[in-house]
Amino acid sequence: MTELDTRPLPRDLFHDPDCSEHAQPIRVGGKWTAVVLRCLEDGRPRRFTELRVPLHWITPKVLTETLRSMERNGFVSRTVHDENPPRVEYALTALGRSLLDPLDTACAWARAHTPEIADARESYDTDGGVVSRA
Amino acid sequence: MTELDTRPLPRDLFHDPDCSEHAQPIRVGGKWTAVVLRCLEDGRPRRFTELRVPLHWITPKVLTETLRSMERNGFVSRTVHDENPPRVEYALTALGRSLLDPLDTACAWARAHTPEIADARESYDTDGGVVSRA
DNA sequence: CTGTATCCCGAAAGATACTG
DNA sequence: CAGTATCTTTCGGGATACAG
Numbered sequence: 001m002t003e004l005d006t007r008p009l010p011r012d013l014f015h016d017p018d019c020s021e022h023a024q025p026i027r028v029g030g031k032w033t034a035v036v037l038r039c040l041e042d043g044r045p046r047r048f049t050e051l052r053v054p055l056h057w058i059t060p061k062v063l064t065e066t067l068r069s070m071e072r073n074g075f076v077s078r079t080v081h082d083e084n085p086p087r088v089e090y091a092l093t094a095l096g097r098s099l100l101d102p103l104d105t106a107c108a109w110a111r112a113h114t115p116e117i118a119d120a121r122e123s124y125d126t127d128g129g130v131v132s133r134a
Numbered sequence: 135m136t137e138l139d140t141r142p143l144p145r146d147l148f149h150d151p152d153c154s155e156h157a158q159p160i161r162v163g164g165k166w167t168a169v170v171l172r173c174l175e176d177g178r179p180r181r182f183t184e185l186r187v188p189l190h191w192i193t194p195k196v197l198t199e200t201l202r203s204m205e206r207n208g209f210v211s212r213t214v215h216d217e218n219p220p221r222v223e224y225a226l227t228a229l230g231r232s233l234l235d236p237l238d239t240a241c242a243w244a245r246a247h248t249p250e251i252a253d254a255r256e257s258y259d260t261d262g263g264v265v266s267r268a
Numbered sequence: 269c270t271g272t273a274t275c276c277c278g279a280a281a282g283a284t285a286c287t288g
Numbered sequence: 289c290a291g292t293a294t295c296t297t298t299c300g301g302g303a304t305a306c307a308g
Binding site: 034072073074080081098103105106108109113124125129132134 | 148149160205206207208211212213214215216229232233235236239240242243244247250251253254255258259263265266267268
Binding site for chain 4: 047048049060061063064084085086087088
């Protein structure tokens with residue numbers, strides 16, 4: 001590993017860390033991006049309010065920010081229906097669906113190693129840090 | 135998707151979002167965790183100062199926090215050599231190496247879709263948001 | 269050399285109220 | 289219904305100085 005780019009990561013930025021010019025941690029979005037992805041993965045478009053429910057009534061401000069960021073990155077589409085009352089529907093794009101793949105991989109890893117990590121933490125916490133001397 | 139856990143995510147927490155009890159964005163660590171992983175992926179143990187170089191002279195405080203978090207999760211081992219001056223070496227554990235797999239998947243995705251995302255952003259920014267009416 | 273101890277800052281997230 | 293407008297809080301991250 002040679003050179004790393006240390007510029008800060010905006011919330012809606014993603015990165016290819018293998019590319020030496022952008023060798024930063026990957027971040028596809030803010031705290032809620034992955035969860036929104038999950039909410040939409042079945043392909044059915046959802047309305048704004050409809051999305052708030054599974055997100056534990058996330059505040060409209062934060063949901064808007066999340067959706068705008070995802071829209072700008074091309075992960076979701078936003079469709080405005082000219083009705084009264086207004087109806088707006090969000091759906092995953094092909095690019096958004098493609099994100100489910102790496103997400104699933106990460107989830108699988110987390111699921112598989114959860115116990116291992118819990119163990120590591122427990123011994124670290126009780127023993128006050130595992131020190132190996134040599 | 136039914137219930138989501140909305141508790142805030144500490145910096146050193148990871149999650150299995152398929153598990154309804156922990157349906158939060160995945161985060162294996164802070165800003166530098168993935169980069170440290172990359173620095174150690176060749177298997178050679180590195181010293182504290184040695185790690186700072188490829189991380190663009192990250193401040194000791196932040197590096198310490200990152201390494202402690204990774205150590206607690208069982209991603210890296212910390213070996214203290216009883217010498218003078220002191221020598222401490224960090225190396226990936228088996229668990230840490232296993233993290234390279236999902237990381238690579240994410241990197242591959244980022245690399246593959248970078249142009250697509252750049253395009254989406256450009257049209258979003260120039261057109262002031264893509265509005266589709268129906 | 270390998271860290272701590274403080275102080276500080278900005279971005280992101282949340283609370284609350286209001287609007288077309 | 290689908291957001292905006294403000295305000296406030298939280299916290300990760302950085303700068304600097306110092307210690308064992």
